[in-house]
Amino acid sequence: MRATLPAAHPGGDERGRAPEGDDAGGDADAHRQDARGGDDVHGDGDRDQGPQPGAGAGRGGGGDGHGGSSGRVSGSGSTLRLRVPVLHPACCPPQVQQAALLAPSPHQAPPAAPRSAYGRGVTPPERAPAAARGPVAVLRSARDGLLRSAGALGTGGRALLLLLGCALVAALCVVGVGLLLVPAAVRALRRLTDAERARLRRWGADLPPAGPAPAGLRPGVAAVVPREVAWLLVHAGAGLLCGLVGVLLPVYAVRDLTFPLWWTLVPVADASPWWWAVRDAADAREVALLGLLWAVLTLTAVPALGRLPGTWGRWLLAPPPGTDLTLRVAELTASRAAALDAHVVELRRIERSLHDGAQNRLVGVTVLLGAARRSLARDPAVTDDLLEQAQSAAEQALAELRSVVRAILPPVLLDRGLAGAVSGLAAACPVPCRVEVDVGGRLPASVEATAYFVVAEGLTNVARHSGAGAAQLSLRRRGDQLVVRLVDDGRGGADPADGSGLAGVEHRVRAHDGRLELRSPPGGPTELEVVLPCGS
Amino acid sequence: MRIVIGEDDALLREGLTLLLRAEGLDVVATAGDPDDLLAALDEHRPDVAIVDVRMPPTHTDEGIRAAVEGRRRRPELAVLVLSAYVEQAFATDLLAGGAHGLGYLLKERVGRVGEFLDALHRVAAGGTAVDPEVVAQLLTRTRPDAGLDRLSAREREVLELMAEGLGNSAIAARLVVTEGAVHKHIRSIFAKLDLAPADNVDRRVVAVLRWLRTADGR
Numbered sequence: 001m002r003a004t005l006p007a008a009h010p011g012g013d014e015r016g017r018a019p020e021g022d023d024a025g026g027d028a029d030a031h032r033q034d035a036r037g038g039d040d041v042h043g044d045g046d047r048d049q050g051p052q053p054g055a056g057a058g059r060g061g062g063g064d065g066h067g068g069s070s071g072r073v074s075g076s077g078s079t080l081r082l083r084v085p086v087l088h089p090a091c092c093p094p095q096v097q098q099a100a101l102l103a104p105s106p107h108q109a110p111p112a113a114p115r116s117a118y119g120r121g122v123t124p125p126e127r128a129p130a131a132a133r134g135p136v137a138v139l140r141s142a143r144d145g146l147l148r149s150a151g152a153l154g155t156g157g158r159a160l161l162l163l164l165g166c167a168l169v170a171a172l173c174v175v176g177v178g179l180l181l182v183p184a185a186v187r188a189l190r191r192l193t194d195a196e197r198a199r200l201r202r203w204g205a206d207l208p209p210a211g212p213a214p215a216g217l218r219p220g221v222a223a224v225v226p227r228e229v230a231w232l233l234v235h236a237g238a239g240l241l242c243g244l245v246g247v248l249l250p251v252y253a254v255r256d257l258t259f260p261l262w263w264t265l266v267p268v269a270d271a272s273p274w275w276w277a278v279r280d281a282a283d284a285r286e287v288a289l290l291g292l293l294w295a296v297l298t299l300t301a302v303p304a305l306g307r308l309p310g311t312w313g314r315w316l317l318a319p320p321p322g323t324d325l326t327l328r329v330a331e332l333t334a335s336r337a338a339a340l341d342a343h344v345v346e347l348r349r350i351e352r353s354l355h356d357g358a359q360n361r362l363v364g365v366t367v368l369l370g371a372a373r374r375s376l377a378r379d380p381a382v383t384d385d386l387l388e389q390a391q392s393a394a395e396q397a398l399a400e401l402r403s404v405v406r407a408i409l410p411p412v413l414l415d416r417g418l419a420g421a422v423s424g425l426a427a428a429c430p431v432p433c434r435v436e437v438d439v440g441g442r443l444p445a446s447v448e449a450t451a452y453f454v455v456a457e458g459l460t461n462v463a464r465h466s467g468a469g470a471a472q473l474s475l476r477r478r479g480d481q482l483v484v485r486l487v488d489d490g491r492g493g494a495d496p497a498d499g500s501g502l503a504g505v506e507h508r509v510r511a512h513d514g515r516l517e518l519r520s521p522p523g524g525p526t527e528l529e530v531v532l533p534c535g536s
Numbered sequence: 537m538r539i540v541i542g543e544d545d546a547l548l549r550e551g552l553t554l555l556l557r558a559e560g561l562d563v564v565a566t567a568g569d570p571d572d573l574l575a576a577l578d579e580h581r582p583d584v585a586i587v588d589v590r591m592p593p594t595h596t597d598e599g600i601r602a603a604v605e606g607r608r609r610r611p612e613l614a615v616l617v618l619s620a621y622v623e624q625a626f627a628t629d630l631l632a633g634g635a636h637g638l639g640y641l642l643k644e645r646v647g648r649v650g651e652f653l654d655a656l657h658r659v660a661a662g663g664t665a666v667d668p669e670v671v672a673q674l675l676t677r678t679r680p681d682a683g684l685d686r687l688s689a690r691e692r693e694v695l696e697l698m699a700e701g702l703g704n705s706a707i708a709a710r711l712v713v714t715e716g717a718v719h720k721h722i723r724s725i726f727a728k729l730d731l732a733p734a735d736n737v738d739r740r741v742v743a744v745l746r747w748l749r750t751a752d753g754r
Binding site for chain 1 (some may be wrong): 545547548552554555558559590595620643644646647648649654741
């Protein structure tokens, strides 16, 4: 479950700074981000960037897309996404997250070890962000810890139920009937472990899905790895506990910290959140004190609690070395073929735009110049007119060439980096779009280019097809992956098969060994998530 | 001379129309896609159709196919094909059905208005016009042992101009020699290439191109 909250609500301002309004905050954000990007997003330098390269045949229109919408770019966390229905009091105010942008990216410590060598069986644990990196890092890791705990709570609960079910099946096996239920139990176990693998993948682990277990008693049992059973035992107990504590701590922190408020507003005879009864304001303050303890624990212990189930998950759910290599080879072969395909498609597109654009314009120039020369003797007045037309055709040719060059590799990407480049795209998008970029320094050029095209194409779709009133774009580094998310509140129903350019994006992403997820139910909202590996 | 233009790029279409009208030629209709082009050919029955190779919807060879269809409906229609680049396959496809009243030029030749008009008139009169670039490509892609290396440099020049569709007097003017000298070179070329000499310009071009095509190994 996800809730999207504007963070600039008064309660989120814990540092005594005046809360900035949404728009004001957005402007300030944009400018601060500019400072980081080394240039002004709205400066002239960006205005001549013209049409978006990803917009395919977008021609002309250079510099017209910055109208009233440019002020809507916000640099960073004007929003906070929570995946559990708990309103965390530590909603990061925009200015706090802003500090993260200006600071040398506290959250994004480089991975402790290089991208796991597949087949080794174990993926390296993520390095915990150091607690001493400032309040933003602490808040963010607490939030991540909470999200992880919620996930662990979910799979832990299912693990416990499944464990009980397995015990029942085992008991029935004694009388023989249980044998019929073993395949179902095996399939359920595989479904659960794959769910956990998917969950850990979302947090940057290299855990490819094992796929559904085969039907039938013998192959089914053979398919189950003993380590998956071990995981079930551990996760049903320790995982569930971690998840429970990780989720309850922040809930208690909120409840108890705000307890004096409730107690004053809604006087109840013997209100008591814990083992003692609250009779006066002093008692209520004690509860609040306890809440403070929970809050401290939330900030310090919850991140570790959230990561804990991942440690045995990575250890026990990693695929056996042999099968994994085979799978990986197949994957890489496919992504290599996709890369070659994408390359040819790209060349074709460039050829087409050169032919239809610059080349035709230049032919027009020669025709007009030829006509002008012929008319020189006959009618000099016409000559001037023809030369005028020839000149404007030559200028158009130059514009076309610029847009083709941009489409090959946008110079803005080189100059400003990914953050500046996508902010420029968002500023040019007619749909107001909030931008949140936290990628920590430069990424490999191919990753930046792919991410840029994903964003360009995504925003083009938002502008053309979604009918959305607002969109949110975020680019984050998660372990050794870059995660691009674009959410809009439009009518949904997007489908890569309908020629909206998403198929091309998917192709490109697959070529980079990344993956693309599109959730776009009819009626919206549309959510595009692209994960690109950016390790070497 | 009544002309129909089939060209999908609006600027180029207008430019061509402007140019030809300024030269006193009668552009009776223009079309941006193959269907319009065929309709205009049926309606106006022009002497010449100037056709772009790439046209909607797929922008591959719709123009050529429309031209071929137009010729099928009215064999006396002269067609001058304009192309953004040299594609030997287009040239040979076009010429396979007979070079009578056919031309294949790069688009930028239009800017050399004098030569373009020459080619246009030649095609309209039932002659042939092949772009020098096409000829050069055909010649360079020919296998070296196919007999061309027996030609002298001058004979090669003459052969190229012949392949462009020029007549003897035009070749003589281009090379600044007498017509008699050109005649001698041509006889020598045909002798070296084992081709029977003929006075008809079309048959010369067809013979040259056909020989080049077979020499190309196809």
